[in-house]
Amino acid sequence: MFDVIAFDADDTLWHNETLYEQTQERLQRLLAPYLSRPWTGQELYAVEMRNLRYFGYGVKGFTLSMIETAIEVTEGRIPGREIGQIIEFAREMLSSPVELLDGVEEVLETLAPSYRLMLITKGDLFDQETKIARSGLAERFAHVEILSDKTSATYQALLTRQRITPQRFLMVGNSMRSDILPVLALGGQAIHIPYHTTWLHEQVASHEAEGHSYTELADIRQLPPWLAEQHAAEQ
Amino acid sequence: MFDVIAFDADDTLWHNETLYEQTQERLQRLLAPYLSRPWTGQELYAVEMRNLRYFGYGVKGFTLSMIETAIEVTEGRIPGREIGQIIEFAREMLSSPVELLDGVEEVLETLAPSYRLMLITKGDLFDQETKIARSGLAERFAHVEILSDKTSATYQALLTRQRITPQRFLMVGNSMRSDILPVLALGGQAIHIPYHTTWLHEQVASHEAEGHSYTELADIRQLPPWLAEQHAAEQ
Numbered sequence: 001m002f003d004v005i006a007f008d009a010d011d012t013l014w015h016n017e018t019l020y021e022q023t024q025e026r027l028q029r030l031l032a033p034y035l036s037r038p039w040t041g042q043e044l045y046a047v048e049m050r051n052l053r054y055f056g057y058g059v060k061g062f063t064l065s066m067i068e069t070a071i072e073v074t075e076g077r078i079p080g081r082e083i084g085q086i087i088e089f090a091r092e093m094l095s096s097p098v099e100l101l102d103g104v105e106e107v108l109e110t111l112a113p114s115y116r117l118m119l120i121t122k123g124d125l126f127d128q129e130t131k132i133a134r135s136g137l138a139e140r141f142a143h144v145e146i147l148s149d150k151t152s153a154t155y156q157a158l159l160t161r162q163r164i165t166p167q168r169f170l171m172v173g174n175s176m177r178s179d180i181l182p183v184l185a186l187g188g189q190a191i192h193i194p195y196h197t198t199w200l201h202e203q204v205a206s207h208e209a210e211g212h213s214y215t216e217l218a219d220i221r222q223l224p225p226w227l228a229e230q231h232a233a234e235q
Numbered sequence: 236m237f238d239v240i241a242f243d244a245d246d247t248l249w250h251n252e253t254l255y256e257q258t259q260e261r262l263q264r265l266l267a268p269y270l271s272r273p274w275t276g277q278e279l280y281a282v283e284m285r286n287l288r289y290f291g292y293g294v295k296g297f298t299l300s301m302i303e304t305a306i307e308v309t310e311g312r313i314p315g316r317e318i319g320q321i322i323e324f325a326r327e328m329l330s331s332p333v334e335l336l337d338g339v340e341e342v343l344e345t346l347a348p349s350y351r352l353m354l355i356t357k358g359d360l361f362d363q364e365t366k367i368a369r370s371g372l373a374e375r376f377a378h379v380e381i382l383s384d385k386t387s388a389t390y391q392a393l394l395t396r397q398r399i400t401p402q403r404f405l406m407v408g409n410s411m412r413s414d415i416l417p418v419l420a421l422g423g424q425a426i427h428i429p430y431h432t433t434w435l436h437e438q439v440a441s442h443e444a445e446g447h448s449y450t451e452l453a454d455i456r457q458l459p460p461w462l463a464e465q466h467a468a469e470q
Contacts, residue, residue: 054329056361060295067302068322076315080306083318087303094289125360126291126383148361 001230002189004164005111008173009121009128011195012220014135015099020062021197023089027066030082034074044069045200056148058124063090094127098134103221108140110224119144120158120171122178150178152185159186172223175202180214190214191223236465237424239399240346243408244356244363246430247455249370250334255297256432258324262301265317269309279304280435291383293359298325329362333369338456343375345459354379355393355406357413385413387420394421407458410437415449425449426458 010016024041031039048065055061066086070078111117119141121128128146132138143162147154159166166187173179174195181204183190192214217223245251259276266274283300290296301321305313346352354376356363363381367373378397382389394401401422408414409430416439418425427449452458 051326054326055295056359058361060290060299060359063299064295064322064325068319071315071319074315076319078315080309080311080313080315080318083315084303084306084311087299090299091286091289124291124295125381126293129383146360148364 001168001234002170002227003116003168004118004162005115005170005172006118006120008171008175008179009119009132009135010123011174011198012101012172012179012193013104013119013137014101014131017195017197017199019093019096020199023062023066023093026089027070027086030085031070031074031078034077039073043073047072049201056124057122058127059090059093060124060127063087094130098131100135100137101220103219104137107220107223108137111227112140116142118142118162120147120150120155121145122147122150150175150182152182155182155188156186159188172220174198176204176209177202181208181212184212184214191226192216193218193220193223236403236469237405237462238351238403239353239397240350240405240407241353241355243406243410243414244354244367244370245358246409246433247336247407247414247428248339248354248372249336249366252430252432252434254328254331255434258297258301258328261324262305262321265320266305266309266313269312274308278308282307284436291359292357293362294325294328295359295362298322329365333366335370335372336455338454339372342455342458343372346462347375351377353377353397355382355385355390356380357382357385385410385417387417390417390423391421394423407455409433411439411444412437416443416447419447419449426461427451428453428455428458 007013024044027044028039028041044065047069048062051061051065051068055064063086066089067083070083070086108117117140119132119137121132123146125146132144138144145158147158159169169183169188170191171179171183171188172191172193174193175198176192180190180192194216215226217226242248259279262279263274263276279300282304283297286296286300286303290299298321301324302318305318305321343352352375354367354372356367358381360381367379373379380393382393390406394404401418404418404423405426406414406418406423407426407428409428410433411427415425415427429451450461452461
């Protein structure tokens with residue numbers, strides 16, 4: 001039924017968004033003394049979106065946006081020493097341990113004999129490479145691909161390069177926007193496994209998801225039984 | 236003689252280091268009012284080297300290092316507004332036009348019918364992708380590869396993935412450290428075309444280059460006649 005099963009990495013194989021949320025909370029605490037009322041964090045998202053076309057995804061762009069936000073919301077009152085702290089947040093994010101989601105290792109081990117497994121992630125090349133290395137999972141995948149963005153065009157180019165038929169390609173990930181919709185648009189199949197929290201930018205309105213045929217699972221450990229069922233139904 | 240000719244991009248196909256140098260000069264002018272004596276820029280390199288294992292290569296890491304250096308050398312006296320200026324430098328670097336070196340387009344056109352041409356660059360994925368797009372050269376290459384670093388190990392992995400025999404692989408670039416020595420170590424061949432200025436980190440001591448067999452050309456336009464000579468000598 002499928003030749004290739006590809007997995008997203010951040011928030012599909014390992015925890016990631018929580019690290020961004022914790023860092024944003026640290027930024028809020030750092031800025032509190034310079035603000036007359038508590039900061040909600042809203043401006044950061046606006047700055048990130050404004051900077052996306054210059055910086056792309058990943059920790060370094062996020063950090064530059066945090067610094068810019070800190071200057072904006074404090075109207076320049078934030079001292080250099082505190083901005084140095086924000087750069088230290090980035091170094092801590094970039095060297096923090098990679099925590100796998102429950103069940104990931106067993107699932108990859110179960111599927112490896114029957115499918116060609118791929119990892120497809122987006123973001124900063126250097127950051128993603130070091131995370132893959134720290135995850136200990138690199139050897140589990142026949143191919144690892146780091147994209148600057150996940151769109152139908154970038155998936156199409158990847159499938160062509162790897163000579164994969166879309167109809168025999170299954171993508172597994174937590175983001176409707178990056179992992180599910182662009183793959184369905186190419187005639188591929190997709191499994192959505194929501195993470196407990198989703199970055200606003202990766203969320204899609206429910207009407208955008210409507211009318212598309214994909215499967216939602218609550219946990220990656222449900223993937224092997226789901227595949228076995230598909231296989232049985234096909235016989 | 237060669238199946239594949241691969242080109243480095245920054246300072247081989249288009250100007251790059253000059254943009255970093257101009258930005259560093261802008262930083263020096265920005266900091267001057269906060270310093271009792273002129274700043275030589277030396278500390279920036281030390282901060283960049285310290286941050287390399289966290290941030291990797293590219294404009295965003297360079298910018299975080301510029302901000303950190305600005306805070307350090309002014310002992311935190313630099314105001315937020317000026318730090319915002321440094322982030323603006325980054326946006327300008329990331330959106331500045333890509334200026335091709337003289338002769339690049341003709342050379343690629345001359346070689347395209349006889350060789351499989353590749354582009355192999357290192358640095359930030361998003362930044363390099365947008366530069367390749369802005370250069371207008373993407374269509375000239377059968378394959379484009381963006382690496383986080385250029386070492387014998389990363390070249391070896393690439394040659395294996397692309398099923399290229401090292402002995403039939405020629406790399407062309409301006410950096411002894413990134414383009415020449417790691418390729419020679421694998422049994423490949425290399426052409427060094429120095430750019431008028433080289434980032435300290437990419438320089439190698441002359442004894443490291445000694446004993447290695449590679450060709451140095453002054454200008455990329457000398458590449459097609461050099462290849463023709465090799466071909467004639469082989470007959």
